[in-house]
Amino acid sequence: MRYEGDIYRPPGEWKSYLLQVTIGCSHNACTFCSMYKNKRFRVRPLDEILEDIALAKRYYGDVRRVFLCDGDALAVDTETLLKILEALYHAFPSLEKVTTYAGPHSALNKTPEELSALCRAGLKRAYLGMETGSGELLAAIRKGVTAEEMLRAGVTLRQAGMDLWVMVLIGLAGRGEPSRRHALDTAAMVNEMRPRHLSALTYTPMPGTPLYRDIQAGKFTPVTPREALEETRVLLENLAVDPLHFTSDHPSNYVTLKGSLPQDRAAMLAQIDAALRGERPIRSEPLRTL
Numbered sequence: 451m452r453y454e455g456d457i458y459r460p461p462g463e464w465k466s467y468l469l470q471v472t473i474g475c476s477h478n479a480c481t482f483c484s485m486y487k488n489k490r491f492r493v494r495p496l497d498e499i500l501e502d503i504a505l506a507k508r509y510y511g512d513v514r515r516v517f518l519c520d521g522d523a524l525a526v527d528t529e530t531l532l533k534i535l536e537a538l539y540h541a542f543p544s545l546e547k548v549t550t551y552a553g554p555h556s557a558l559n560k561t562p563e564e565l566s567a568l569c570r571a572g573l574k575r576a577y578l579g580m581e582t583g584s585g586e587l588l589a590a591i592r593k594g595v596t597a598e599e600m601l602r603a604g605v606t607l608r609q610a611g612m613d614l615w616v617m618v619l620i621g622l623a624g625r626g627e628p629s630r631r632h633a634l635d636t637a638a639m640v641n642e643m644r645p646r647h648l649s650a651l652t653y654t655p656m657p658g659t660p661l662y663r664d665i666q667a668g669k670f671t672p673v674t675p676r677e678a679l680e681e682t683r684v685l686l687e688n689l690a691v692d693p694l695h696f697t698s699d700h701p702s703n704y705v706t707l708k709g710s711l712p713q714d715r716a717a718m719l720a721q722i723d724a725a726l727r728g729e730r731p732i733r734s735e736p737l738r739t740l
């Protein structure tokens with residue numbers, strides 16, 4: 451397979467054929483993110499993408515899942531995306547779903563009809579990096595959208611029929627009251643957006659990013675492992691979406707949590723409390739992997 455630069459995918463896409471339709475991220479400005487800093491964003495030419503699909507067909511024969519890379523395949527114009535989806539479902543008879551990261555701007559740049567057409571053509575799941583429900587924090591991390599726009603992006607993706615998977619970042623606000631506020635605002639936005647899945651990852655300082663420089667300059671103090679768990683606890687307590695598939699099992703997390711809300715809430719809170727009481731280990735140095 452042909453790939454340019456480092457490739458990232460959500461943990462749950464480990465079985466998927468990864469098809470690079472864009473290089474980099476169309477936004478590429480978030481202060482905490484280093485994923486695509488060395489890539490200049492561009493959409494790959496359609497003929498190259500179709501060649502890749504033909505190569506994958508020869509190599510894999512058939513696949514059941516495809517994840518569209520890099521950071522935001524929704525930035526590709528709808529007509530081209532529909533051609534890519536058509537080629538994928540034609541090449542792989544067993545293909546069940548195509549998934550992608552969805553930048554909030556790119557989601558809002560498409561009409562609800564375009565998003566519905568993409569979903570009907572097989573783009574069945576969108577992973578939205580909400581990061582936080584706080585408008586102040588979204589501005590501070592330069593996410594490029596307001597809280598209202600982030601909420602609208604998620605709701606639009608869900609209403610288009612997509613299986614919406616939201617990702618938020620524990621520890622992004624730093625310590626103390628901002629940590630609690632971030633958890634409460636995030637729970638409130640998730641409750642309004644109503645995704646089917648929510649992953650709570652933990653902020654990991656990445657060298658070369660503006661937020662990392664803030665840490666070095668003493669302007670931002672990351673949460674401790676204990677504070678990250680307390681923040682996760684506030685988030686978990688305040689989530690009201692039913693049903694919600696909740697995961698906090700990324701290498702960045704201090705304790706692995708996974709379950710369905712609301713029925714598994716008490717068990718997951720008990721796991722956090724046991725870790726806070728020292729009755730189960732807290733991962734002392736989570737992997738610096740995104």
Ligand code: SF4
Binds near residue numbers: 477593
């Ligand atoms: S967090 Fe997402 S939107 Fe922000 S720069 Fe990184 S890949 Fe792009």
